[in-house]
Amino acid sequence: MEKKFCCEKFRFRYEGNSEMGLNFRIIKLSQNFLDRGYWGDNVYRYYITEGYHVFDDKIKAIVMEFCxxxxxxxxSIYKSDEYINESNHPY
Ligand SMILES: [Zn+2]
Structure with a gap:
């Protein structure tokens, strides 16, 4: 199934290499994190990062709610596993 995007600018940053410039990453909270007491209606998280090799606590990143x-x-758009582009994260 072809992915849908809110807009082309988002798509460009989302599909870009994680090591280059500012980019958007979509992650899913890990089961381990959920088991520790997370509650909410969305297990996905949306970040702008400055570019990284390893997604860890040291990278500069901002959590986004809106494009x-x-x-x-x-x-409302990015709510399935097919959008995940980073699974190596600490949460
Ligand atoms: Zn957008």
Whole structure:
């Protein structure tokens, strides 16, 4: 199934290499993290990062709720595992 995107600008940053410039990453909270007491209605998280080799606590990243380009609510679109582009993260 072809992925849908809120806008082309988001898609560009989402599909870009994680090591290059600013980019968007979509991650899913790990079962381990969920078991430790997370509660909420969305297990996905949306980040802008400055580019990284390893996604860990040291990278500079901002959690996003809305697309900064078109304003759409990210969880209304990116809510399935096919969008995950980083699974090596600490949470
Ligand atoms: Zn957008």
């Amino acid at each position: 900064p380009f078109c304003g759409k609510k990210l969880k």
